[in-house]
Every structure is written in C-alpha cells, then in structure tokens.
Amino acid sequence: MTTPTTATTAKAPAPGETVLDARGVTMRFGGLTAVRSVDLTVKSGEIVGLIGPNGAGKTTFFNCLTGLYIPTEGEVRYKGRVLPPKSFKVTAAGIARTFQNIRLFSNMTVLENVLVGRHTRTKEGLWSALLRGPGFHKAEAASRARATELLEFVGLGAKADHLARNLPYGEQRKLEIARALASEPGLLLLDEPTAGMNPQETRATEELVFAIRDMGIAILVIEHDMRFIMNLCDRVAVLVQGEKLIEGDGQTVQRDERVIAAYLGEPFEGEPGEAEAAEVAAAEAASEEASQGAGAEADADDAPEADAADADDTTRTDAGASDDTGTSDDADRDAGRDGDTDRTTAPTTAAEAPGDSGSGKENDS
Numbered sequence: 336m337t338t339p340t341t342a343t344t345a346k347a348p349a350p351g352e353t354v355l356d357a358r359g360v361t362m363r364f365g366g367l368t369a370v371r372s373v374d375l376t377v378k379s380g381e382i383v384g385l386i387g388p389n390g391a392g393k394t395t396f397f398n399c400l401t402g403l404y405i406p407t408e409g410e411v412r413y414k415g416r417v418l419p420p421k422s423f424k425v426t427a428a429g430i431a432r433t434f435q436n437i438r439l440f441s442n443m444t445v446l447e448n449v450l451v452g453r454h455t456r457t458k459e460g461l462w463s464a465l466l467r468g469p470g471f472h473k474a475e476a477a478s479r480a481r482a483t484e485l486l487e488f489v490g491l492g493a494k495a496d497h498l499a500r501n502l503p504y505g506e507q508r509k510l511e512i513a514r515a516l517a518s519e520p521g522l523l524l525l526d527e528p529t530a531g532m533n534p535q536e537t538r539a540t541e542e543l544v545f546a547i548r549d550m551g552i553a554i555l556v557i558e559h560d561m562r563f564i565m566n567l568c569d570r571v572a573v574l575v576q577g578e579k580l581i582e583g584d585g586q587t588v589q590r591d592e593r594v595i596a597a598y599l600g601e602p603f604e605g606e607p608g609e610a611e612a613a614e615v616a617a618a619e620a621a622s623e624e625a626s627q628g629a630g631a632e633a634d635a636d637d638a639p640e641a642d643a644a645d646a647d648d649t650t651r652t653d654a655g656a657s658d659d660t661g662t663s664d665d666a667d668r669d670a671g672r673d674g675d676t677d678r679t680t681a682p683t684t685a686a687e688a689p690g691d692s693g694s695g696k697e698n699d700s
C-alpha cells in the first residue's frame with residue numbers, strides 16, 4: 336500500500352505551469368513516419384494520457400521526449416528550456432520514465448536499484464568517491480535514506496534487501512517507478528504501467544499515480560487499459576498512425592467517432608470495462624460448455640486420442656506457467672532483445688541493464 340512520503344520531493348511548480356511542451360515532433364525511420372508533427376503539452380498538477388492502437392507511435396514519441404531518439408523534426412521543451420538530445424541529460428533536467436518492458440538490474444537488490452536512480456542527484460565527484468571522505472559518506476547516507484523512503488512510498492519498504500528478479504511482476508513495475516522517482520523528476524512518463532497486472536494491482540497503481548501527482552509531479556502515461564486511463568487522466572491525447580487525432584477530456588475522447596472507429600471499437604457506457612468483462616465471462620462459459628461436450632465425446636473415443644489431448648493440455652499449461660513467472664532467468668535470456676517492440680513477452684524482465692538495448696537507432700550513447 337502506498338504511504339505518503341515526508342521528505343522534500345521535486346519542488347512542485349506553480350499550478351498550471353507548462354512542464355512539457357512538445358511541438359511538431361516528427362520521427363522517421365527510413366521511409367516510415369512513426370510520429371508526425373505531434374504537439375503535446377503537460378501542465379503541472381496534470382495527469383495526461385496518451386492512447387492509440389498498437390504501432391500508433393506512442394513509445395516512439397516517448398523516446399523523442401526522453402532523448403533516446405532525436406526527433407527528425409520538432410522541438411521538446413521542459414519548463415521552457417529545449418531539452419538536450421541525451422537521455423541522461425533529460426533525466427538530469429527533470430524528466431524520468433519507466434519502460435513498457437521492465438528494465439531493472441535483476442541481480443541487484445531492490446534498494447540498490449533505487450540508488451542507481453539517485454545518481455543524477457548525487458553531487459559528489461570522482462575524487463570524493465575514490466577517497467571516501469566525509470562528504471561522500473554523508474551523500475551516500477542521504478541517498479539511502481531517500482531511496483528507503485521511496486520504497487516505503489511505493490509499498491516495497493519490507494523488500495529492500497530482496498533481489499529485484501525475485502519480486503513478483505507487479506512489484507517489479509512499482510520498483511521501476513520508485514527508481515524513476517529517485518531522480519526527483521518534475522515530469523514522469525509511464526509506458527504501460529499496468530501491462531500484465533491483475534485488476535487489483537491495476538487499482539493499486541491508480542492510487543500510486545494519484546499519490547505521485549499529489550507530490551507535485553506531472554504525469555504523462557501510455558496505457559491500453561481504458562478504464563485505467565479514464566479513471567486517472569485529466570486529458571487524453573489519441574495517436575493514430577503517428578498523428579494526433581484528438582485531445583480532450585475522457586468523455587470527449589470516448590465519444591469521438593474517429594477514435595471509436597480507429598481504436599475503441601465502441602463507446603464505453605456506464606462503468607468502463609463492464610462490457611468487456613461480460614464478454615469475457617460469456618466466452619469462457621461457452622468454451623467450458625464446448626469442452627464438456629468434447630470431453631463426453633472423448634470418453635467415447637479410443638484411448639490413444641484421449642492421451643494425445645492430455646499431452647496437448649500439459650504443453651499449454653507449462654507454457655502459461657513459464658510466462659507467468661517470467662523473472663530472472665527469462666530476463667537474462669531476454670537481455671539482448673529490444674523490449675519496446677516485443678509486446679508478446681510483457682510479463683518478463685526485459686534486460687539486465689536499463690538502457691534501451693536492442694535498437695541501433697536509439698540515442699543513448
């Protein structure tokens with residue numbers, strides 16, 4: 336459970352101040368225009384959602400905001416200043432992010448992962464670190480205290496000494512958020528923070544995001560879970576094929592026919608998500624009925640065919656179990672892949688190190 340933090344966080348900007356101002360951001364990969372002339376602002380105290388179908392350009396836009404990509408055209412300003420085209424400088428300026436596919440140091444402890452996120456805020460230089468003088472020890476103690484406080488804030492205080500890879504998936508996502516907060520950002524970008532979470536974890540993440548906003552941090556969030564977006568966001572922008580189709584409050588966006596056609600399928604009536612839940616329940620009931628029918632037929636069939644069916648079931652079950660655990664070993668095996676493009680492996684830890692690893696086009700040098 337999220338607990339309020341008492342320490343000084345990033346100084347909350349005056350209400351309504353423009354924190355992020357992206358203008359005409361375009362990103363081309365060869366002949367493909369992944370993001371086309373997108374304008375977006377985020378103000379202090381706001382939670383803004385970025386939605387759109389798969390491949391719409393959401394993550395590419397995030398990468399343009401955070402210096403991982405240098406936009407082909409356009410400009411990104413943070414609190415009025417044009418951002419430097421290097422991700423560590425963007426972090427130092429005040430923008431932190433989490434990734435669609437979790438990027439933790441899986442063999443480090445939970446606390447150490449958060450301490451890594453503090454490095455942009457540690458002023459002690461090389462000599463101080465080498466000589467381990469009083470300044471270094473003081474800074475280190477302060478960093479540990481802040482990291483511990485952030486772990487309490489996201490609900491991981493009791494797990495500070497656990498290896499990151501041993502955390503359940505939902506807690507790994509929380510740890511990524513704690514690490515991002517460790518750089519004391521003024522703007523937090525969350526890329527699908529509830530991917531792979533169960534409904535309970537998703538609700539807890541909603542609370543956490545509200546609590547972060549209340550700390551004075553503006554938030555831009557990509558998410559496919561519409562209920563999450565509609566519950567959370569003051570404004571929602573919709574990207575379709577790289578272009579911003581519409582921007583407005585949740586109601587306006589949900590009712591826009593172009594959005595419905597391009598993305599939502601049909602408008603949400605009443606409690607968002609109810610229709611989907613009913614659809615899933617009906618499909619499950621139908622499939623159960625069908626399998627009972629098939630079972631009765633199988634009983635009447637000869638034994639070898641029944642064995643083959645059992646074998647198939649076993650294979651499917653094992654595959655599901657390995658996806659669910661998706662922790663250290665999977666993560667280590669996955670380390671060389673480009674997490675941003677591999678959506679089918681969401682419940683795994685994508686990489687040993689948090690840099691974007693797979694794409695030679697990223698600007699993370």
Ligand SMILES: Nc1ncnc2c1ncn2[C@@H]1O[C@H](COP(=O)(O)OP(=O)(O)OP(=O)(O)O)[C@@H](O)[C@H]1O
Nearest residue numbers: 364369388389390391392393394395396678694696
């Ligand atoms: N490094 C790259 N090189 C070439 N094409 C890329 C690169 N990164 C993204 N793309 C392409 O840009 C388009 C937008 O991809 P992007 O991942 O930004 O979409 P998205 O909206 O985040 O999708 P999703 O919701 O599935 O994560 C896609 O066609 C994708 O294949």
